[in-house]
Amino acid sequence: MTSLKINGKEYVVDASADMPLLWVIREQCGLTGTKFGCGIAQCGACTVHIDGQPVRSCITPAISAEGKNITTIEGIAPDKNTLHIVQQAWIEEQTPQCGYCQSGQIMSAVALLNENPSPTDEEIDAAMSGNICRCGMYSRIKSAIHRASASLQTSNTL
Amino acid sequence: MKKWTRRAFIGAGVLAGGTLVIGIAIRPGNRSSKVAGLIASEGETVMNIWLKIAPDNTVTAIIPHAEMGQGVHTALAMMLADEMDADWSKVTFQEAPADKEYANFTLLKGFVAGNATFPKFIEETIDGVFLTAVKSLNFQITGGSASVRFTGQQAMRIAGAAAKSMLLQAAADTWKVPTEELTAKNSIISHASSKRSATFAELAPAAAKVNIPKQPKLKSPEEFTLMGTSQPRFDIPAKVTGEAKFGMDVQVPGMKYATIKAAPVFGSKVKSLDTTVSSSQQGVKKILNLGDAVAVIADGYWQAKTALDALPIEFEATENSGLNQAEIMDRYRKAMDADLADGNLEKHFKDGDATKALEQAAILVEAEYQLPFLAHATMEPMNCTAWVHEGKCEIWCGSQNPLGVKAAAAELLEIDIDKVTVHNQLLGGGFGRRSETDVMTQAILIAKEVDFPVKLIWSREEDTQHDVYREATISRMKAGLDQSGLPIAYTHQFIFKHHPPEAADIPYTIPNQLIQYSSPASFVPWGNWRSVDHSTHGFLTESFIDELAHTAKKDPFAYRKTLTKDNLRFQRVLDLVYEKSNWGAPLPANWGRGVAIAQSFGSIVAEVAEVEVSVEGKVKVHRVVCAVDPGFAIHPDGFIAQMESGIIYGLAAAMTGEITIENGAVAQSNFHNYPVTRMNEAPKIETYIINSGNPPGGAGEPSTPVIAPAVTNAIFDATGIRIRQLPISKNDLRASILPST
Ligand code: FES
Numbered sequence: 001m002t003s004l005k006i007n008g009k010e011y012v013v014d015a016s017a018d019m020p021l022l023w024v025i026r027e028q029c030g031l032t033g034t035k036f037g038c039g040i041a042q043c044g045a046c047t048v049h050i051d052g053q054p055v056r057s058c059i060t061p062a063i064s065a066e067g068k069n070i071t072t073i074e075g076i077a078p079d080k081n082t083l084h085i086v087q088q089a090w091i092e093e094q095t096p097q098c099g100y101c102q103s104g105q106i107m108s109a110v111a112l113l114n115e116n117p118s119p120t121d122e123e124i125d126a127a128m129s130g131n132i133c134r135c136g137m138y139s140r141i142k143s144a145i146h147r148a149s150a151s152l153q154t155s156n157t158l
Numbered sequence: 159m160k161k162w163t164r165r166a167f168i169g170a171g172v173l174a175g176g177t178l179v180i181g182i183a184i185r186p187g188n189r190s191s192k193v194a195g196l197i198a199s200e201g202e203t204v205m206n207i208w209l210k211i212a213p214d215n216t217v218t219a220i221i222p223h224a225e226m227g228q229g230v231h232t233a234l235a236m237m238l239a240d241e242m243d244a245d246w247s248k249v250t251f252q253e254a255p256a257d258k259e260y261a262n263f264t265l266l267k268g269f270v271a272g273n274a275t276f277p278k279f280i281e282e283t284i285d286g287v288f289l290t291a292v293k294s295l296n297f298q299i300t301g302g303s304a305s306v307r308f309t310g311q312q313a314m315r316i317a318g319a320a321a322k323s324m325l326l327q328a329a330a331d332t333w334k335v336p337t338e339e340l341t342a343k344n345s346i347i348s349h350a351s352s353k354r355s356a357t358f359a360e361l362a363p364a365a366a367k368v369n370i371p372k373q374p375k376l377k378s379p380e381e382f383t384l385m386g387t388s389q390p391r392f393d394i395p396a397k398v399t400g401e402a403k404f405g406m407d408v409q410v411p412g413m414k415y416a417t418i419k420a421a422p423v424f425g426s427k428v429k430s431l432d433t434t435v436s437s438s439q440q441g442v443k444k445i446l447n448l449g450d451a452v453a454v455i456a457d458g459y460w461q462a463k464t465a466l467d468a469l470p471i472e473f474e475a476t477e478n479s480g481l482n483q484a485e486i487m488d489r490y491r492k493a494m495d496a497d498l499a500d501g502n503l504e505k506h507f508k509d510g511d512a513t514k515a516l517e518q519a520a521i522l523v524e525a526e527y528q529l530p531f532l533a534h535a536t537m538e539p540m541n542c543t544a545w546v547h548e549g550k551c552e553i554w555c556g557s558q559n560p561l562g563v564k565a566a567a568a569e570l571l572e573i574d575i576d577k578v579t580v581h582n583q584l585l586g587g588g589f590g591r592r593s594e595t596d597v598m599t600q601a602i603l604i605a606k607e608v609d610f611p612v613k614l615i616w617s618r619e620e621d622t623q624h625d626v627y628r629e630a631t632i633s634r635m636k637a638g639l640d641q642s643g644l645p646i647a648y649t650h651q652f653i654f655k656h657h658p659p660e661a662a663d664i665p666y667t668i669p670n671q672l673i674q675y676s677s678p679a680s681f682v683p684w685g686n687w688r689s690v691d692h693s694t695h696g697f698l699t700e701s702f703i704d705e706l707a708h709t710a711k712k713d714p715f716a717y718r719k720t721l722t723k724d725n726l727r728f729q730r731v732l733d734l735v736y737e738k739s740n741w742g743a744p745l746p747a748n749w750g751r752g753v754a755i756a757q758s759f760g761s762i763v764a765e766v767a768e769v770e771v772s773v774e775g776k777v778k779v780h781r782v783v784c785a786v787d788p789g790f791a792i793h794p795d796g797f798i799a800q801m802e803s804g805i806i807y808g809l810a811a812a813m814t815g816e817i818t819i820e821n822g823a824v825a826q827s828n829f830h831n832y833p834v835t836r837m838n839e840a841p842k843i844e845t846y847i848i849n850s851g852n853p854p855g856g857a858g859e860p861s862t863p864v865i866a867p868a869v870t871n872a873i874f875d876a877t878g879i880r881i882r883q884l885p886i887s888k889n890d891l892r893a894s895i896l897p898s899t
């Protein structure tokens with residue numbers, strides 16, 4: 001038995017040495033916002049944060065995250081009634097199409113903005129090109145990141 | 159069976175149990191109570207199978223299409239609410255249950271009839287014939303870019319308008335005033351002079367008794383209040399919080415997980431299976447030999463996958479086991495040669511005498527093109543959850559064809575169709591792939607061996623190697639030009655014709671034409687791939703016309719305009735893309751510009767691509783300008799998103815998309831060897847819409863066929879190299895670009 005801390009909550013899970021975090025999160029913890037897309041770190045759909053760093057949960061053994069803070073899409077909003085600035089920007093830009101890639105996109109975008117609150121187009125490309133969107137919503141994702149970045153500036157200067 | 163008439167299109171009734179129903183139904187005879195029972199909850203009034211009004215005055219649109227990101231729920235609800243003059247803030251939607259009453263006959267009618275508008279007098283007959291056909295086909299699919307075009311135009315709007323007219327009549331009868339003095343706005347009917355008003359909900363019971371209008375009057379575009387605006391989409395908020403439920407996310411109490419490995423060579427069977435090692439692996443519940451596939455059921459996907467990977471499975475060799483891509487193309491080529499020699503080519507279109515005209519032409523242009531198989535690679539790998547218990551079957555999946563799933567399950571299990579329930583979920587991409595029922599069939603075969611629900615998940619590898627593929631093709635084209643460079647003859651021989659039937663037609667005025675095709679045997683499963691046959695013919699026609707323009711030493715843009723001069727819609731779209739793309743303005747060295755235009759699914763799309771080819775031969779698409787005449791864009795922002803999506807999807811295919819067969823099996827397996835467009839490769843896209851007032855065209859597919867030729871035509875402009883074989887990555891462009899000194 002392994003104990004994992006996800007979105008501030010403790011979960012006791014049954015993970016073999018090689019079992020990826022993705023399947024533990026989805027099947028044992030019931031947090032299905034994190035998606036399976038490829039299983040080989042090619043698409044970014046499974047992106048979560050471990051101690052604030054974006055990782056591909058499909059190739060990260062669950063036991064390696066023991067004792068660390070894991071954050072999933074369900075855990076980024078400040079509280080139940082407020083969305084994260086990035087989620088808000090995603091709605092304003094009407095970004096998702098089918099939506100399947102978007103949890104991973106948002107997790108990558110949050111990590112980017114934490115590091116670099118006002119990224120350029122090139123910096124966004126560099127940080128986001130590991131996340132595939134088969135619906136091709138790249139320009140909206142980019143605009144949403146710029147929008148979130150702008151609201152970060154305003155909220156910081158308040 | 160009751161005779162179907164147009165009149166039955168609109169009908170009414172009262173539900174057993176006292177629930178008040180006003181029905182506007184697409185059905186023969188009076189079966190409204192069954193449908194009402196499926197969708198109405200306590201205290202709600204069913205206006206018709208397309209809408210219901212609750213006591214709190216909310217209007218719910220019942221939508222028989224799956225949401226795969228095209229915003230169909232929002233757009234169709236807007237069409238209904240606009241005609242009804244409903245308060246948009248109180249409009250919601252519900253996806254129609256997979257039931258025959260919703261069989262999407264409007265869609266099938268559209269498919270078969272192409273863009274033809276029926277003369278009124280034959281409409282009744284056609285409806286009758288098609289309704290029967292649709293019922294037997296179990297057709298409720300989301301595809302063919304059809305939801306807005308057919309369901310929206312022919313069902314949602316009519317339902318909304320009929321409901322409004324009935325509510326107005328009810329108010330007029332109650333207040334004893336003429337209907338002309340009444341106004342409907344924001345879900346309230348008012349009579350100005352007597353200062354009376356009532357909500358839709360208050361009037362609904364009285365409206366139930368009103369005679370139903372046979373041909374409710376629809377609004378003209380100037381009267382639209384919602385159609386043509388971009389309302390926030392219903393489906394978006396849940397998609398940013400992780401709450402949105404896709405097929406992959408279904409959780410049923412007691413559920414276990416399964417994964418599967420089908421015979422790598424299509425049509426092959428399991429020869430031997432040694433289960434000794436894997437059966438004892440931790441968490442493994444059952445190992446199943448399904449004949450053409452092996453499945454493992456376990457406590458979780460990872461356990462199932464680990465056990466499956468460790469299983470020694472031998473598959474039988476088939477006649478195709480040694481087959482490679484080159485031989486497949488060779489066979490196709492030979493089949494075409496043989497058909498040509500024997501006079502067995504099938505006719506697609508003939509006008510004049512193309513063979514003779516070719517002989518008389520001043521200049522002859524000839525080209526052979528080749529296109530690869532393509533996989534869909536939806537973002538969400540295939541999956542389906544099934545539970546077979548007590549003679550019933552429950553299925554959870556994201557399907558473009560839930561009714562087809564239901565029928566397939568009933569047939570497979572030999573149970574009554576009413577014993578099958580399909581819980582349709584959001585689709586993580588459809589693109590045609592999710593109109594198939596293969597995965598559901600597997601899930602049922604697995605679930606029927608155990609007494610608990612099973613979620614079958616395909617690995618990405620399985621998804622790539624057991625797709626239904628866009629056909630690989632070979633095409634031969636010839637044209638004869640006169641002294642002035644204009645074409646006087648055109649011949650085209652291609653292989654495989656699926657649908658839409660008009661895909662190989664050309665929009666250009668050429669007097670003598672002969673378009674023919676062969677249908678060679680193919681063991682690679684075929685499936686609808688975004689824009690279907692337009693995905694090949696868009697590239698073929700638009701590449702070849704570009705070749706003709708360059709041979710004639712004409713500007714490719716002007717050439718297209720000359721050859722479509724009687725087609726006003728084409729002219730306008732071309733003019734718009736010309737202006738917005740700054741056609742003719744100077745570009746940096748090694749850059750090029752290309753144009754392409756096509757009509758598909760009722761929309762006309764022109765795209766201009768700007769590309770750069772590097773010294774290393776690498777192609778970068780910087781900008782795509784897209785001009786489109788969809789007749790009328792119901793939801794402009796959603797429409798633009800669909801254009802962008804179709805462009806990126808088609809671009810991925812054009813640049814690197816290629817499925818090849820090696821030893822009878824698909825060689826590619828995941829995104830590392832079936833690469834798709836990523837953010838750093840995505841061009842800047844600008845979309846401009848012309849609302850021409852023509853019947854609404856499709857949104858999901860029409861931008862896809864045009865992008866490949868726009869890009870390859872631009873590559874020709876930059877390098878002088880004509881790309882006749884896709885993907886572009888197969889072509890060596892290095893030699894064309896000289897390092898600048
Ligand atoms: S599922 Fe992890 S990167 Fe694709």
Ligand code: FES
Pocket residue numbers: 096097098099100101102132133134135136137227537586587
């Ligand atoms: S929104 Fe569908 S894959 Fe990104």
